Amino acid sequence: MGALSRQRRALLALLVVSTGTRARLATITLGGAALLALALLPVAVRDRYFLSVFIVANLYAAMAASWDILSGYTGRENFGHAIFIGTGAYTAALLDTRLHLPPLIGIPCGAGAVLVVALLVGVPTLRLRGPYFALATLAMAGIMEQLALLLWPLTGGEEGVFSVQPLSLSASTTYYITLGFMGTVVLGLYWTARSEWGMVLRAIRVNEEACEASGLNTTAYKVGALLLSAVPAGLAGGLYAHVQEHVGPAVYSAALSVTVIIMTFIGGIGTIYGAAAGGFLLTIAGEALRGFGQYRLLLYTAALLPVIFYWPQGVAVQLLAWLRGR
Amino acid sequence: MAFLQTEGLTKRFGGLIAVDAISVAVEPGELVGVIGPNGAGKTTFFSLLSGFLRPDRGHVMLRNRRITGLPPHRIADLGLARTFQVVRPFSNMTVLENVAIACTSPRARRVGSAGGVWRNAREILAALDLEAKAGMPVGTLPFGDLRRLEIARALATYPDVLLLDEPFSGLSALEAAPIIAFVSALARQGTTVLVVEHKLRELMRLAKRVVVMQFGQIIADGSPERIARLPSVVEAYLGGTT
Numbered sequence: 410m411g412a413l414s415r416q417r418r419a420l421l422a423l424l425v426v427s428t429g430t431r432a433r434l435a436t437i438t439l440g441g442a443a444l445l446a447l448a449l450l451p452v453a454v455r456d457r458y459f460l461s462v463f464i465v466a467n468l469y470a471a472m473a474a475s476w477d478i479l480s481g482y483t484g485r486e487n488f489g490h491a492i493f494i495g496t497g498a499y500t501a502a503l504l505d506t507r508l509h510l511p512p513l514i515g516i517p518c519g520a521g522a523v524l525v526v527a528l529l530v531g532v533p534t535l536r537l538r539g540p541y542f543a544l545a546t547l548a549m550a551g552i553m554e555q556l557a558l559l560l561w562p563l564t565g566g567e568e569g570v571f572s573v574q575p576l577s578l579s580a581s582t583t584y585y586i587t588l589g590f591m592g593t594v595v596l597g598l599y600w601t602a603r604s605e606w607g608m609v610l611r612a613i614r615v616n617e618e619a620c621e622a623s624g625l626n627t628t629a630y631k632v633g634a635l636l637l638s639a640v641p642a643g644l645a646g647g648l649y650a651h652v653q654e655h656v657g658p659a660v661y662s663a664a665l666s667v668t669v670i671i672m673t674f675i676g677g678i679g680t681i682y683g684a685a686a687g688g689f690l691l692t693i694a695g696e697a698l699r700g701f702g703q704y705r706l707l708l709y710t711a712a713l714l715p716v717i718f719y720w721p722q723g724v725a726v727q728l729l730a731w732l733r734g735r
Numbered sequence: 736m737a738f739l740q741t742e743g744l745t746k747r748f749g750g751l752i753a754v755d756a757i758s759v760a761v762e763p764g765e766l767v768g769v770i771g772p773n774g775a776g777k778t779t780f781f782s783l784l785s786g787f788l789r790p791d792r793g794h795v796m797l798r799n800r801r802i803t804g805l806p807p808h809r810i811a812d813l814g815l816a817r818t819f820q821v822v823r824p825f826s827n828m829t830v831l832e833n834v835a836i837a838c839t840s841p842r843a844r845r846v847g848s849a850g851g852v853w854r855n856a857r858e859i860l861a862a863l864d865l866e867a868k869a870g871m872p873v874g875t876l877p878f879g880d881l882r883r884l885e886i887a888r889a890l891a892t893y894p895d896v897l898l899l900d901e902p903f904s905g906l907s908a909l910e911a912a913p914i915i916a917f918v919s920a921l922a923r924q925g926t927t928v929l930v931v932e933h934k935l936r937e938l939m940r941l942a943k944r945v946v947v948m949q950f951g952q953i954i955a956d957g958s959p960e961r962i963a964r965l966p967s968v969v970e971a972y973l974g975g976t977t
Contacts, residue, residue, distance in 0.1 A: 605839045605852060612825045612836045619823065622785065624811035624840030624892045 433603075435733050440599075440682055447588055451581035460580045462696045464652055467587035470688030471594040471645045473672040477684040478598045479638035481673060482607065483631055484614035485535065486543040489550030490669045492530065493523045493639040495661035497646030499557065502570040502656040512576060516647030523643030524636060531635040536628045538617070547663075554661035569657030576651045587648060591685070594641045599681040601637065610634055611679070664706055671709050675716050677723025686725035738763045738927060739784075739815075739896055743793035746779055746951075753779040755951035756793065761929065763895070766922040768942030768959070769931045772971065776951040777931040778820060781898050784929075785817040786810040797896065812842045816894035818885045820901045820931075824873045831869040833884055834859050837891030846893040856891065863887045863917065879910035886914070896927040903937045911937050939963065947971070 447467075451460060472494060480487045500519035504510045510518070530549050534542040557564045564570065576583045601607050612620050613627050620627050650656045659665065672691045677683020694712070695705055720727040737760030746754040754776045761767055769777050782788040784795055786807040794803035802810050825833050835856040837843060847855040860866045863883045868876065876884065882902055889897060899918070903911040915937060922928045932938040938945070939959040947955040947962060949971045955962055962968055 605835070608828075608832060609836060609839060611827060615825045615827060616823045618787065618807075619819065619825070619888065620836065621787075621807040622811055622817050622819070623837035623888060624808050624816075624842045625836070626806075626808045 466689045466692035467591040468645045469692045470685040471591045473684035473688040475641040479634045481679040482610035487546045489546035491665040493642035494646035497643030498650040498656045498660045501647035502573045502650040519647040520643040527639035535631040557658040573654045595685045677726035683723045683725040740796045745792040764925045766928045768938040768945040771948035775948040814895035816889040816892045817898040818889045822881045899930045
């Protein structure tokens, strides 16, 4: 009995490997190894500063992966991901400092606010063909940034909201919270992207008319993808507010939106795991380049050029292909 | 009331009347050819039927239900599927995935067999002789296979009415033959088929009824033999292209 089931399992494993899912297996193995390494990080390194870099990297990885599920898969470019990050961050920060609600309530409330904003931006524009959604996200991010300044009695204007309570006083607890969040978002989005539903998103990018002619409500798919993109970004924003203990208008800035896009491109667009890898790569590289201050975005962009020329599919995707080839 | 019917269907593009008050009725299982010179309004007519364009006047009835103005996916959901003249497959996917996309539609899940998306997709590929290529990237297919794949994609919604927009264009007679056989069989099994085609030879062999369009209007409607002998058709169509 035991032998039989073992035999059957071996056969099944052989089947899985031989039917072309080897690529997927390699992705899962490497992804698992990466998550395990991240899980063991606080055990290996006790340095607070080092951990704080990885805490922020976790959040950027989730932001990039969430940008990818909409823009990387359906091809509808979102130039204002900061709308969602910023709304999540400000809502969580204000609920904390004004109403003294715990993060466990404030951060999900931020995601709820993000849901409303996403529907406002997406429903009128995603049904249209052409650049309307891209323009709307660009404009909306600008509007939100201005609102954050204009509503200074509430938001603190340029100064922002101070004294947001930390997630935890322990760096490793904070790290594990953000790691758990990042892991859930990345695995959840990866699974979604691999599902039949995600397959339709990829088809929409190539030929939306053929999808409609096949009886698929493409607007519903795109709005669904937008919500899956916006809500994790809002949660990441809320966590960011508590991690930094401060929120300023920069969370709505074009620089943040562009950073998220560059992370996705450098890691590998349309793969989820690539976007997450790009988030880690650029956060750590950015920390190393801290001395350059204002010029960081310039350096990011400069880093993008060789990637586009030599590894247009992205660094993480290229690395995976290379490892598989050996 | 016929199975598929239009009444006074009209579409203008600026000053041009692309489709001019077309009223036509098609019965279940009929195989109708739509011919006419370039710019006669054939593709526009298909786009009006399938919801990709909204008519300025008139309406479309399917099974006594008004479908005018519904979005394309709703019309496909009610059982009217179309193919496109310019074949643009989902280029980043395999042949099987290309068909499976349509198999995930609500209608395919309702009407298709209980075996599920992937089994249905394989069955449809088999029907069009593409089974052996299921796992191949779609970019590697020759043009004739792509034409059949486009029909497979439309069939994956399990349509009652199938609109084929120039299914033989770019194909040799040899490549067209299996498609002709397949579409004839489909109509015999009860699917209503409308075919826009430039290749008269293929169309005359396929259709039992031919509708001739010119300047957005129907100028003749009848059996292929009768149509081929009408002086007005010879002048408008054959005279216009040679």
